[in-house]
Amino acid sequence: MKIKRVIAICLCLMLFAMMSIGSGSSTSGSRKDITASGGQQATDGGSDSDQGIPETDGGSGEGSANAGDSDEAVTNITIDEQVLVDQDGIRITATGYEADSVWGEGIGLLIENNSDKDYTVGCDALIVNDYMISDLFATTVAAGKKATDTMYLSSTQLKAAGIDSVGKVEMYFHAYDDDSLDRLFSEVYSEIKTSEFDHMDTECDDSGTELYNKNGIRIIGKTVDEDSFWGMAILLFCENSSGRKISINIDDMSINGFMVTPYFSSMIYDGKKAVEDITIMSGDLESNGIESIDEAELKFRIMDADTYDTIDETDTIAFSAK
Numbered sequence: 137m138k139i140k141r142v143i144a145i146c147l148c149l150m151l152f153a154m155m156s157i158g159s160g161s162s163t164s165g166s167r168k169d170i171t172a173s174g175g176q177q178a179t180d181g182g183s184d185s186d187q188g189i190p191e192t193d194g195g196s197g198e199g200s201a202n203a204g205d206s207d208e209a210v211t212n213i214t215i216d217e218q219v220l221v222d223q224d225g226i227r228i229t230a231t232g233y234e235a236d237s238v239w240g241e242g243i244g245l246l247i248e249n250n251s252d253k254d255y256t257v258g259c260d261a262l263i264v265n266d267y268m269i270s271d272l273f274a275t276t277v278a279a280g281k282k283a284t285d286t287m288y289l290s291s292t293q294l295k296a297a298g299i300d301s302v303g304k305v306e307m308y309f310h311a312y313d314d315d316s317l318d319r320l321f322s323e324v325y326s327e328i329k330t331s332e333f334d335h336m337d338t339e340c341d342d343s344g345t346e347l348y349n350k351n352g353i354r355i356i357g358k359t360v361d362e363d364s365f366w367g368m369a370i371l372l373f374c375e376n377s378s379g380r381k382i383s384i385n386i387d388d389m390s391i392n393g394f395m396v397t398p399y400f401s402s403m404i405y406d407g408k409k410a411v412e413d414i415t416i417m418s419g420d421l422e423s424n425g426i427e428s429i430d431e432a433e434l435k436f437r438i439m440d441a442d443t444y445d446t447i448d449e450t451d452t453i454a455f456s457a458k
Contacts, residue, residue, distance in 0.1 A: 225251030303336025352378035
């Protein structure tokens with residue numbers, strides 16, 4: 137059990153490093169705007185045609201920001217104490233809104249295990265102000281015991297999404313047997329409205345170059361960061377109004393004509409949005425002699441996240457960075 141916990145903590149720390157540093161570690165001089173390449177298929181919801189990729193107004197977005205921009209974490213946001221989950225002997229209570237100078241803002245939780253087995257409680261999805269946000273929450277609670285923990289909200293992703301003040305937090309909880317990995321329950325929905333809910337900014341920054349717009353799904357290329365922590369990163373804005381939960385993946389990606397391995401996978405619930413990086417690792421860049429991203433090509437593979445049915449597999453989409 138202890139070995140599993142150590143491994144889980146290490147993985148969480150690695151994930152936190154990726155989210156916290158990401159493309160936001162660079163200076164503004166290393167970022168370039170994504171622009172359309174000529175002769176590409178139009179993806180305006182109709183049939184494919186060679187019209188080029190339309191560019192939306194507003195120019196480039198700001199991209200990810202460093203999680204450690206301020207030395208102190210100060211927030212006036214509050215929440216009411218409330219029960220989020222009370223199912224199968226597991227009770228999860230939100231106890232307050234917290235702010236930490238290292239980890240950022242988060243929801244304080246009390247987890248009670250009134251069953252006769254040990255369970256690990258985690259989160260299938262975390263959504264803030266309608267944006268998908270990665271979480272680092274997983275807590276093991278022995279039978280008949282309680283635990284306190286905090287579900288932290290990635291400050292990097294909040295800033296990338298333009299979220300200055302958290303108004304609504306949606307969570308889908310799960311619990312599983314730590315030994316058999318059998319799930320006790322999955323995707324139990326809870327919603328918290330903070331003291332800032334009535335003032336929540338619902339406008340989204342979808343500026344950039346439209347790469348895909350079909351089946352109720354939009355993908356916007358925003359910026360290229362050539363000095364991210366892991367190598368280089370391409371920032372995307374994604375929006376899902378398809379009526380189903382989707383996953384977006386990338387195939388056959390090349391940079392400046394060289395094939396590379398992109399690290400990107402985005403799951404977006406219906407009616408939600410996401411701002412995420414395509415990461416190209418420094419080793420991949422160095423082995424191909426890539427010092428800057430000038431031209432990129434890729435294919436999007438979009439699937440129904442529940443049934444695994446393919447929604448669309450695009451032809452090659454090309455774009456430039458300047």
